[in-house]
Amino acid sequence: MVSSRLSAISESKTVASSNKAAEMVRNGRKIYNFGIGEPDFTTPENIIEAGFRWAREGKTHYTPSMGIPELRDAISLKFKKFNRIEADPRDILVTPTKFSINLALMSILESGDEVLLPEPYYVSYPDIIRLAGGKVIPVRTDENYDFDFYDMNKYLNPRTRALVFSNPTNPTGKVYSEKKLRELSDFILENNLYLISDEIYEDIIFEGKAFSPASIPEMADHTITVSGFSKSHAMTGWRIGYMTGPSDIIRASNKIQQQTITCASSIAQYAALEALRDEESPKKMTQIFRERRDLIYRLISEGGSLKVRKPEGAFYIFPEFEGPADSETVSLELLDKEGVVVTPGSAFGMQGEKHLRISFAASNETITGGMERINSYFSKKR
Numbered sequence: 001m002v003s004s005r006l007s008a009i010s011e012s013k014t015v016a017s018s019n020k021a022a023e024m025v026r027n028g029r030k031i032y033n034f035g036i037g038e039p040d041f042t043t044p045e046n047i048i049e050a051g052f053r054w055a056r057e058g059k060t061h062y063t064p065s066m067g068i069p070e071l072r073d074a075i076s077l078k079f080k081k082f083n084r085i086e087a088d089p090r091d092i093l094v095t096p097t098k099f100s101i102n103l104a105l106m107s108i109l110e111s112g113d114e115v116l117l118p119e120p121y122y123v124s125y126p127d128i129i130r131l132a133g134g135k136v137i138p139v140r141t142d143e144n145y146d147f148d149f150y151d152m153n154k155y156l157n158p159r160t161r162a163l164v165f166s167n168p169t170n171p172t173g174k175v176y177s178e179k180k181l182r183e184l185s186d187f188i189l190e191n192n193l194y195l196i197s198d199e200i201y202e203d204i205i206f207e208g209k210a211f212s213p214a215s216i217p218e219m220a221d222h223t224i225t226v227s228g229f230s231k232s233h234a235m236t237g238w239r240i241g242y243m244t245g246p247s248d249i250i251r252a253s254n255k256i257q258q259q260t261i262t263c264a265s266s267i268a269q270y271a272a273l274e275a276l277r278d279e280e281s282p283k284k285m286t287q288i289f290r291e292r293r294d295l296i297y298r299l300i301s302e303g304g305s306l307k308v309r310k311p312e313g314a315f316y317i318f319p320e321f322e323g324p325a326d327s328e329t330v331s332l333e334l335l336d337k338e339g340v341v342v343t344p345g346s347a348f349g350m351q352g353e354k355h356l357r358i359s360f361a362a363s364n365e366t367i368t369g370g371m372e373r374i375n376s377y378f379s380k381k382r
Contacts, residue, residue: 018035035343161194171318206312
């Protein structure tokens with residue numbers, strides 16, 4: 001019998017829709033897939049070659065559970081140069097991307113502790129919080145997806161432990177300004193909370209610039225920063241990322257890692273060393289994403305049926321639709337009738353309802369053909 005702990009855990013809707021789409025493709029159906037959140041590029045050749053080279057040289061064994069020292073040293077330098085975070089290599093844990101969020105929450109939460117989750121939020125956050133024994137407290141943002149501190153204050157109580165967010169944001173493409181993040185940091189400090197800052201999309205910014213809350217000296221003991229190579233270097237399949245934060249939390253996270261996966265993939269760690277040296281590939285990919293962002297924004301705007309905000313980062317756009325149907329119904333109809341995969345906005349919280357997440361990590365041909373079908377679908381609904 002399956003543990004009752006899993007009764008509140010949902011299957012990922014982004015993965016589920018893409019799985020269904022893959023089955024339709026196998027059956028010969030033409031599908032325009034805007035569902036899954038990963039770059040459509042292959043990992044840069046220099047990184048692939050580095051992985052092969054290190055594997056041939058015998059780096060195929062367990063590594064230290066914290067990660068190989070040379071990678072932690074390189075990540076420490078990256079934090080200092082790019083994020084303005086002073087992270088000692090001893091306080092950096094190399095771990096498979098999203099697992100860092102699990103480790104952080106398992107390390108800080110007691111059963112029943114509450115975690116604030118600004119909407120719309122990344123689809124996996126609520127279930128990761130529940131798996132760690134926490135209680136999800138969704139909090140609304142304003143019409144520009146900025147934090148509503150008045151609303152947040154309503155939910156504070158002695159069990160409130162942390163706030164989790166991403167910047168740039170999945171699913172909206174929102175990029176928070178330094179001013180807004182300093183205001184969030186003041187809120188965290190005033191209420192003695194932890195901030196889990198998911199910065200996995202930090203390289204994919206079109207307007208604005210990256211700012212890490214942990215670069216604020218007072219926030220060092222209150223912030224757990226997580227990032228990785230999945231989006232910046234198209235390394236989703238390598239499953240390699242990292243985290244830093246207060247020493248006691250990193251030590252605790254390392255304990256969990258030792259007793260679960262032991263360590264991150266050795267080959268992926270050595271490939272990540274090469275990725276940190278490669279500053280050009282993320283710039284080239286971001287420029288392509290910028291061009292695709294402009295294309296899909298124009299096509300949605302010209303369609304005239306959807307209300308849309310231009311994303312400032314990541315590779316998602318989050319248009320709003322009108323009508324009686326909910327976002328899950330619309331998503332299913334788009335797949336069945338038009339052969340287009342999108343993710344229902346409800347997967348990202350109540351504030352996401354009446355929205356669709358469309359990933360533009362796809363070719364111009366897919367964007368143009370898929371948007372033609374989406375616009376046609378909504379024009380028929382008028």
